[in-house]
Amino acid sequence: MSEPDSITPPPTAGAPRRKRTDEIVDAIKRMIVEHGLGPGDRLPQERDLIAQFAAGKGTVREALKALEVQGLISVRTGPGGGAFIERMSEGRAMSLLSNFLFAKNLSIANIYEMRKVLEPQVAASATPHIDEAGLNRLEAIIRIYDHEPADATERWNQRMAELDFHGVVAEYSDNPILAFTCRFLQRLLKDLTIAQDIYVQPEPVSRESGIRHQRELIAAMRRRDAKAASAILTEHMAEAEQHMLTLQAKLMDRFLTEDAAPARSRKRRIA
Amino acid sequence: MSEPDSITPPPTAGAPRRKRTDEIVDAIKRMIVEHGLGPGDRLPQERDLIAQFAAGKGTVREALKALEVQGLISVRTGPGGGAFIERMSEGRAMSLLSNFLFAKNLSIANIYEMRKVLEPQVAASATPHIDEAGLNRLEAIIRIYDHEPADATERWNQRMAELDFHGVVAEYSDNPILAFTCRFLQRLLKDLTIAQDIYVQPEPVSRESGIRHQRELIAAMRRRDAKAASAILTEHMAEAEQHMLTLQAKLMDRFLTEDAAPARSRKRRIA
DNA sequence: AGATATTTGTTCGTATGTATT
DNA sequence: TAATACATACGAACAAATATC
Numbered sequence: 001m002s003e004p005d006s007i008t009p010p011p012t013a014g015a016p017r018r019k020r021t022d023e024i025v026d027a028i029k030r031m032i033v034e035h036g037l038g039p040g041d042r043l044p045q046e047r048d049l050i051a052q053f054a055a056g057k058g059t060v061r062e063a064l065k066a067l068e069v070q071g072l073i074s075v076r077t078g079p080g081g082g083a084f085i086e087r088m089s090e091g092r093a094m095s096l097l098s099n100f101l102f103a104k105n106l107s108i109a110n111i112y113e114m115r116k117v118l119e120p121q122v123a124a125s126a127t128p129h130i131d132e133a134g135l136n137r138l139e140a141i142i143r144i145y146d147h148e149p150a151d152a153t154e155r156w157n158q159r160m161a162e163l164d165f166h167g168v169v170a171e172y173s174d175n176p177i178l179a180f181t182c183r184f185l186q187r188l189l190k191d192l193t194i195a196q197d198i199y200v201q202p203e204p205v206s207r208e209s210g211i212r213h214q215r216e217l218i219a220a221m222r223r224r225d226a227k228a229a230s231a232i233l234t235e236h237m238a239e240a241e242q243h244m245l246t247l248q249a250k251l252m253d254r255f256l257t258e259d260a261a262p263a264r265s266r267k268r269r270i271a
Numbered sequence: 272m273s274e275p276d277s278i279t280p281p282p283t284a285g286a287p288r289r290k291r292t293d294e295i296v297d298a299i300k301r302m303i304v305e306h307g308l309g310p311g312d313r314l315p316q317e318r319d320l321i322a323q324f325a326a327g328k329g330t331v332r333e334a335l336k337a338l339e340v341q342g343l344i345s346v347r348t349g350p351g352g353g354a355f356i357e358r359m360s361e362g363r364a365m366s367l368l369s370n371f372l373f374a375k376n377l378s379i380a381n382i383y384e385m386r387k388v389l390e391p392q393v394a395a396s397a398t399p400h401i402d403e404a405g406l407n408r409l410e411a412i413i414r415i416y417d418h419e420p421a422d423a424t425e426r427w428n429q430r431m432a433e434l435d436f437h438g439v440v441a442e443y444s445d446n447p448i449l450a451f452t453c454r455f456l457q458r459l460l461k462d463l464t465i466a467q468d469i470y471v472q473p474e475p476v477s478r479e480s481g482i483r484h485q486r487e488l489i490a491a492m493r494r495r496d497a498k499a500a501s502a503i504l505t506e507h508m509a510e511a512e513q514h515m516l517t518l519q520a521k522l523m524d525r526f527l528t529e530d531a532a533p534a535r536s537r538k539r540r541i542a
Numbered sequence: 543a544g545a546t547a548t549t550t551g552t553t554c555g556t557a558t559g560t561a562t563t
Numbered sequence: 564t565a566a567t568a569c570a571t572a573c574g575a576a577c578a579a580a581t582a583t584c
Binding site (some may be wrong): 288316318332340346347348349350351352353354 | 547548549550551559560
Binding site for chain 2 (some may be wrong): 066096102110
């Protein structure tokens with residue numbers, strides 16, 4: 001069991017009295033689990049909740065807003081409207097997590113330290129489940145970057161597609177938390193401004209070698225060889241990490257030799 | 272001063288008009304980044320925000336509630352009170368993430384698939400940074416479970432302490448996202464009801480072997496041998512995973528041979 | 543410790559917006 | 564188009580918390 005839920009407002013004297021809004025949030029959460037409500041099910045209407053909790057409209061609305069931000073419900077107007085149970089989207093979960101990591105100043109190295117062990121795992125766990133449609137999607141993505149980019153924009157699109165390749169692989173994993181983590185790391189790489197600077201550099205990753213690895217991966221998955229898939233990605237990640245780190249070093253160096261005051265803030269930001 | 276909101280709501284016909292509350296949430300977020308506000312800094316008071324946005328009190332309060340749930344601000348009453356910039360706590364980030372994974376039905380195997388590659392990494396990254404105080408904390412934790420438990424409660428406490436051991440190791444990692452992920456996986460293990468059932472079984476993990484690994488880890492960290500630390504944890508995790516999976520299998524088997532309708536819901540729940 | 547001032551927290555009546563029929 | 568059912572928004576009055584003197 002975790003901690004703060006259910007049990008009645010602790011009469012602990014010193015503690016500041018529980019705020020009405022938070023009480024209602026918890027009460028609604030309990031209502032959800034007790035009634036076994038699932039996605040699509042509707043909560044009582046605003047005015048019924050007001051009656052049920054003997055609370056003011058504003059208070060109930062704040063509680064519903066809190067639940068909405070947590071991705072637990074969504075609210076619709078109109079007849080038949082009201083608060084409906086939702087399952088949180090992956091995108092919202094990632095945004096919320098980004099808020100947490102915002103202050104933590106992540107580096108490329110931090111992210112690749114995880115990627116290099118997780119991507120091989122996720123590829124192995126996807127291997128038994130990916131179907132021909134998935135493999136075709138992967139091949140289509142490779143075609144986005146199997147040639148020299150015409151300009152900086154295309155180069156950037158190619159880098160994003162390269163990350164999407166791994167995102168599609170993760171989609172077929174049967175391990176939800178592993179897949180989520182890998183996809184989150186990919187999003188982080190898209191968002192980190194340092195990474196963005198790197199992506200407009202020429203050749204962030206050796207093209208032929210990267211594509212070769214990815215084609216080998218597709219072949220390995222096609223013959224359901226999870227072990228090979230994992231090994232290929234281990235090599236691929238080591239290579240990618242190497243490229244990113246040397247590029248980051250070069251980039252840093254370039255900044256250090258520039259004018260003392262770079263125009264825009266260099267603070268790394270996420271989301 | 273300048274302008275930036277003013278631009279009228281995108282005349283996109285089909286799109287449902289932007290809700291006032293969400294506009295204010297975004298406006299405040301922009302205010303935070305534009306003014307470069309950091310933890311501890313104060314936002315304008317409620318009544319000033321009401322004036323500034325020409326909005327109703329309830330609307331502004333809903334917006335502040337949304338920001339509060341996202342962990343971006345906290346609000347205090349009294350003189351000098353108001354909304355203050357916060358950095359999201361690790362605990363809140365974990366709760367939010369749990370909400371996302373709630374519906375995903377994680378298994379012990381899913382979690383250990385990640386733990387077995389991440390715990391070695393996090394130990395290696397902590398090795399250069401852990402100090403004598405940290406090593407002493409680890410030794411103190413081991414003492415909680417270096418002996419046979421007297422009853423089921425103590426057995427459960429011992430299992431929790433065993434997870435805390437790895438949590439402390441992660442604290443000393445210099446990789447924020449890796450450390451967070453490991454600690455989150457540990458929390459998941461504490462919360463999964465299936466795991467809870469396992470923990471009250473005798474000997475969820477071979478005691479002597481586990482403690483031996485952990486003592487070896489402390490020794491390796493003390494001599495700053497990151498490679499050894501990583502190798503020890505690889506072995507430790509493989510062993511722990513094995514124990515957990517066989518215990519889970521036994522547990523499942525026991526349920527299958529019980530009455531058809533077990534008393535309480537077996538739905539795995541998180542948080 | 544008590545009084546007071548400041549600021550958020552809660553309630554309610556009313557009006558407006560939006561989707562369904 | 565109109566009627567209906569629902570959320571969304573506003574604002575005024577009052578309650579509760581907390582810092583300061």
